[in-house]
Amino acid sequence: xxxxxxxxxxAPVYDNPQQALTAAAALPLVIYGYPLIETLRTCRxxxxxxxxxxxxxxxVNVLSASTRxxxxxxxxxxxxxxxxxxxxxxxxxxxxxxxxxxxxxxDPDRYYVVELLDAHTNNFENLGPRNxxxxxxxxxxxxxxxxxxxxxxxxxxxxxxxxxxRVLVQGEQDLPAAHAFxxxxxxxAPAIGRQPQCVRLWRETGDAALDFFHNxxxxxxxxxxxxxxxxxxTLLRRLGIRLEDxxxxxxxxxxxxxxxxxxxRQGMDLIEAHTRSQGRKSWGYSLKLGVYGDDxxxxxxxxxKGLGALRADEAVYAMADFDADGQPLTGAGTYExxxxxxxLPPAQAFWSVSLYGEDRFFTANAIGRYAIGDRTPGLRYEDxxxxxxAISHARPASIDNWLPAPAGPFYLILRLYHPSPAFIAxxxxxxxxxxxx
Numbered sequence: 163x164x165x166x167x168x169x170x171x172x173a174p175v176y177d178n179p180q181q182a183l184t185a186a187a188a189l190p191l192v193i194y195g196y197p198l199i200e201t202l203r204t205c206r207x208x209x210x211x212x213x214x215x216x217x218x219x220x221x222v223n224v225l226s227a228s229t230r231x232x233x234x235x236x237x238x239x240x241x242x243x244x245x246x247x248x249x250x251x252x253x254x255x256x257x258x259x260x261x262x263x264x265x266x267x268x269d270p271d272r273y274y275v276v277e278l279l280d281a282h283t284n285n286f287e288n289l290g291p292r293n294x295x296x297x298x299x300x301x302x303x304x305x306x307x308x309x310x311x312x313x314x315x316x317x318x319x320x321x322x323x324x325x326x327x328r329v330l331v332q333g334e335q336d337l338p339a340a341h342a343f344x345x346x347x348x349x350x351a352p353a354i355g356r357q358p359q360c361v362r363l364w365r366e367t368g369d370a371a372l373d374f375f376h377n378x379x380x381x382x383x384x385x386x387x388x389x390x391x392x393x394x395x396t397l398l399r400r401l402g403i404r405l406e407d408x409x410x411x412x413x414x415x416x417x418x419x420x421x422x423x424x425x426x427r428q429g430m431d432l433i434e435a436h437t438r439s440q441g442r443k444s445w446g447y448s449l450k451l452g453v454y455g456d457d458x459x460x461x462x463x464x465x466x467k468g469l470g471a472l473r474a475d476e477a478v479y480a481m482a483d484f485d486a487d488g489q490p491l492t493g494a495g496t497y498e499x500x501x502x503x504x505x506l507p508p509a510q511a512f513w514s515v516s517l518y519g520e521d522r523f524f525t526a527n528a529i530g531r532y533a534i535g536d537r538t539p540g541l542r543y544e545d546x547x548x549x550x551x552a553i554s555h556a557r558p559a560s561i562d563n564w565l566p567a568p569a570g571p572f573y574l575i576l577r578l579y580h581p582s583p584a585f586i587a588x589x590x591x592x593x594x595x596x597x598x599x
Contacts, residue, residue, distance in 0.1 A: 184421020
């Protein structure tokens with residue numbers, strides 16, 4: 163039985179009307195701007211290096227390919243997958259187009275996708291075997307207002323592009339071949355890339371709320387809202403906050419600063435609350451991920467718990483925070499996720515179930531297993547063909563189908579890459595996670 167979510171908000175108390183007006187004006191901006199801030203925070207983290215590393219960091223306009231699947235030790239991006247090798251790059255198009263060289267695909271069964279995201283986390287293009295020829299291709303990435311010229315081109319909505327490449331690893335013996343393939347991707351840029359100015363001027367004083375707005379106001383000068391979104395800033399202009407001017411947070415009136423702090427706290431609470439099922443369903447997912455339109459709250463919740471999510475035509479992410487009885491998942495329980503015979507997740511590429519701790523990263527465990535899926539070696543099926551995945555903190559007698567959990571809260575993500583038309587049409591129901599002890 164599902165239970166309604168318990169109340170999590172208390173009514174804010176304001177000292178004066180100006181503080182209340184500021185909070186009301188700034189709250190929508192928190193929801194709108196949070197994904198942009200998460201993008202730029204990650205850009206700063208990953209590009210503040212002198213050379214490419216083996217775990218996704220590199221200077222702007224340089225790709226960095228991981229040499230192994232990500233584990234609990236990798237914490238640049240929340241909720242990573244463990245089935246894949248990642249290669250990442252931050253691309254600066256302000257000096258002109260940049261060309262992505264896609265290598266030949268020698269193994270026709272090799273799944274890969276190159277995801278392109280704009281500064282606001284919109285997944286505006288994906289490149290993979292379905293739209294890139296097996297012999298490879300040169301794909302020109304063209305910034306706003308630039309001319310594409312001859313050849314294949316992709317128009318990019320912002321001058322900053324986040325490239326996330328994913329290459330499937332089909333077992334430990336496949337790791338060298340998968341790594342060799344991902345190293346074949348290359349960026350040809352006309353100039354040495356540079357971080358956006360708002361990243362170079364990033365502020366972290368320890369005041370999370372005022373730092374957020376300082377960084378956001380800087381970011382919106384470089385990556386402004388679209389014309390239909392500029393109404394966000396109308397009330398703030400009445401309070402002395404104008405993006406055409408340099409916004410000095412410290413010079414704002416105390417009541418305005420206090421209102422910004424209140425808006426930030428309310429916004430973070432609202433986003434975090436919506437990362438969980440409001441009906442305490444065992445599984446929830448959206449087919450709008452990656453292409454959000456004006457659903458700013460969906461974009462913000464995805465940035466908080468699944469930054470860099472692919473569009474649904476490439477992958478679907480189903481999330482479970484609760485068991486079949488509407489109770490939060492925790493290592494104090496023992497659970498079973500059972501797929502009946504003939505009812506495995508309908509993915510045309512592959513599927514997997516990953517487990518994350520409450521910090522939104524993988525958790526260390528005794529057998530180094532972070533996910534179970536159709537490529538997991540040694541899975542044991544029942545005599546009737548069903549597959550039962552055991553989920554617990556305590557080690558079971560057989561670990562063949564065991565997905566280890568931490569002692570405390572956790573959640574699951576079922577990923578389906580190239581989901582079938584039947585899944586997209588809603589004709590498949592994911593079995594609930596049942597507590598058995």
